[in-house]
Amino acid sequence: MYVIVGLGNPGDRYAGTKHNIGFITIDYLAEQSGIKLNKTKHKAILGEGTIGGEKVLLVKPQTFMNLSGQSVMDIVNFYKVPSQNLIVIYDDIDLPVGKVRIRPSGSSGTHNGMRNIIYLINNQEFPRIRIGVGKQPDYMDLADYVMTKFNGEEKPLMEDAVKRSAMAVEEIVKSGINIAMNKYNK
Numbered sequence: 001m002y003v004i005v006g007l008g009n010p011g012d013r014y015a016g017t018k019h020n021i022g023f024i025t026i027d028y029l030a031e032q033s034g035i036k037l038n039k040t041k042h043k044a045i046l047g048e049g050t051i052g053g054e055k056v057l058l059v060k061p062q063t064f065m066n067l068s069g070q071s072v073m074d075i076v077n078f079y080k081v082p083s084q085n086l087i088v089i090y091d092d093i094d095l096p097v098g099k100v101r102i103r104p105s106g107s108s109g110t111h112n113g114m115r116n117i118i119y120l121i122n123n124q125e126f127p128r129i130r131i132g133v134g135k136q137p138d139y140m141d142l143a144d145y146v147m148t149k150f151n152g153e154e155k156p157l158m159e160d161a162v163k164r165s166a167m168a169v170e171e172i173v174k175s176g177i178n179i180a181m182n183k184y185n186k
Helices: 018-033 064-081 114-123 142-146 154-174 176-183
Strands: 002-006 040-043 044-051 054-061 086-092 099-101 128-132
Touching: 002 018, 002 064, 002 154, 018 044, 018 054, 018 086, 018 128, 018 142, 018 154, 054 064, 054 154, 064 086, 086 099, 086 114, 086 154, 099 154, 099 176, 128 154, 142 176, 154 176
Parallel strands: 002 054, 002 086, 086 128
Antiparallel strands: 040 044, 044 054, 099 128
C-alpha cells in the first residue's frame, strides 16, 4: 500500500492558496482515480482506492501545516507503511512557479510541514514531490506570500504542475521513483 499525502491548511480561508497546492493535487488525484475523500481519521481526510494497480491511501492532514507530522506519523504507524511507500506532495518557494521536482529523500528545506513530518517519523528517506510556487517579493513576508492565491499568469502553470504531479505519483507507484524522476524532473 502507498500513502500519498498532500500538505495544506484546513478551512476555506486557505483553499486555493500557494501553501495548499498539496491539497489541490490530492483532490485532482482523487477525481482522476475515482477515489472518494470521505473518511476522517488520524487527524486527516482520507480516501482509499487504487492507482496504477496498487492500493493507495490519499491523505489531507487536517492539522495546520506546521503540525502535519502528527497525522502522517499516526497513519505510518497504524498502517505499518514502509518509508519508500510514503509520498508527500507540497509547495516549494525555492522552485519557479509550476516547476515539479521529485526526490527519493532529503531534508525539509525551508518547509515547516515537512520539517515536522521528518521530525515525528524520525526519517527523511521517503519520496516527495515539490511543486514550485516561486519566491516571495522582497516587500512581502513569506507567511503572507504562501497564503496568497495564484494570479492569472500562475494559474495555468499550476494547473499543469498539478496534472504532472498526479502523473508522477502514478509513475512512482507503477514503475518506481527513478523512472518517475527521469520522466518528470525536466
